[in-house]
Amino acid sequence: MASTQLFFAECTTRSAHPGYALEMNGETPQPETIDRMIRANLKLHRVTFARLAETFHLSHAVEQAAAAAKLLATGSVTPADYLNFLKQHLPVMAENVADRIRSEKSAGSFAGNQAVRVLANYSES
Numbered sequence: 849m850a851s852t853q854l855f856f857a858e859c860t861t862r863s864a865h866p867g868y869a870l871e872m873n874g875e876t877p878q879p880e881t882i883d884r885m886i887r888a889n890l891k892l893h894r895v896t897f898a899r900l901a902e903t904f905h906l907s908h909a910v911e912q913a914a915a916a917a918k919l920l921a922t923g924s925v926t927p928a929d930y931l932n933f934l935k936q937h938l939p940v941m942a943e944n945v946a947d948r949i950r951s952e953k954s955a956g957s958f959a960g961n962q963a964v965r966v967l968a969n970y971s972e973s
Contacts, residue, residue, distance in 0.1 A: 886930045890916045897944070906944045912937060 880888075894916035901909035919925055919933055 882927060883924065886925050886927065887920065890920050890925065890930070890933075894920065900944060900948070904948055906947050908940045909944055912940060912944065 894913045897909045897912035897916070900906045901913060915933070915937060919929065922929075925933075
């Protein structure tokens with residue numbers, strides 16, 4: 849039987865809390881491991897920035913996708929490695945989101961500003 853993954857992230861206006869995921873293998877949901885959650889987030893980061901680069905030609909989006917791919921290629925990514933990755937890349941991520949928002953006629957499309965603020969608060973804790 850095929851499995852279905854459900855990902856959850858709990859966020860507040862001041863900080864983001866670690867998310868969790870469940871893997872549904874037919875009968876009983878099982879909590880996801882931190883290693884697999886980190887890898888899933890890095891894969892999402894890679895794909896998201898690759899799409900932003902291709903679709904909107906955002907500055908540094910290609911480098912963001914490549915950085916996530918490089919970290920994924922190392923094999924095991926510890927929580928400390930992942931947090932350092934986020935801290936190191938947050939300014940560039942924020943600039944990419946800001947570039948996208950500036951190109952829109954309406955402010956805050958896709959709640960990008962809020963997402964970057966939450967990520968910044970989380971990375972500082």
